Amino acid sequence: MNRDLPGGLDAMVRDLLAWFAARARPLPWRRDYEPYRVWLSEIMLQQTQMDRAVGYFERFTARFPDVASLAAASEEEVLKLWEGLGYYSRAKNLLAAARLVAARHGGRVPDDPEALRALPGVGPYTAGAVASIAFGRDVPAVDANVERVFARLFDLDLPPREPATAAFIRKTAAQMIPPGKARELNQALMELGALVCLPKKPRCSECPLAGRCEALRLDLVFERPVPAKAAAYIPLEVATGLLVRQGRVFVQKRPATGVWAGLWEFPGGTVESGETPEQAVVREFMEETGLRVAVTGRLAVVRHGYTRYRVALHCFSLRDADGEAPQPALHAAQEGRWAALPDLDGLAFPAGHRKLIDRLGRDIPFPGPALP
């Protein structure tokens, strides 16, 4: 990592501010930088793309033009205006914070980073952003854009969230601020990240800092920022089976809570240690349905992922092990059904089971005798 600044910070800041003055997008809250509007924009932009947030901002400020009107609002109406934007706790926190501002700060958004930080929904980034952009306080505002710009500019060879890297970024971001110019500089860094220093498609030929970018000089732009250590994926062996009677396969609807709530599935479950997938599917059928089944064939191993798991789904064809074949119990489901192959298309399955279904009748034969 090169922490020396080619040409020095001053020249870099000068070029960056000139670029921002020329290229800054005319956003609604940039008209007058009214603190309430800046604050609202920062909340709406958390994990949300600009194009999507602007329309919501216009509708929201038309209905709630200031802290007082928002503080007097019902949560229901605030949520209605937030509908579709996602991360709804932002809306609830915003309303709670507006009421706090009305009660404790006389309806004026505080200009102090610490006071801002105390408001619900305001973290380190948003506190710095509002203090600098709305009030011109000389504090940094480091978001993912700034992290990416710095990672490339200084060729940082550790992930931006690493403590040492984060400290360097924050310290440098603070040092770069010309006195009284934090509003412009912080926005310029973020704007550069949003318009030019893009994650997958950097536009280095348009970058005002290209001549000072260490990653570009070393042809490492696409290697920066270094991704954080990927959350360790947990390999999971899962077994499931198709029990067919008279051309129909048993499926069950999962409970209303928990993972895949309300989705349909073939019974099955995790392969425990010391257990083969065949043994697991027989055991799981007994536990979940009370049925004694026997494996008649291996259909496929479907690989898929969800959240942090990487699943190998072992799929078997099954038959009733007993002559007598009672109806399945529902120990792990709210509903059961015997479904013909075409019926499965009308039910919602988790991705792994859906992959299996999509292959049935194509490269995997539907087990048992032909459909009636």
Next chain:
DNA sequence: TATCCGTGGCC
């Protein structure tokens, strides 16, 4: 510290 929270665009 890791995980959850929502949605739409992207390739």
Next chain:
DNA sequence: TGGCCAAGGAT
């Protein structure tokens, strides 16, 4: 087309 990502914060 499904998996990944995008102006974070709370727990």
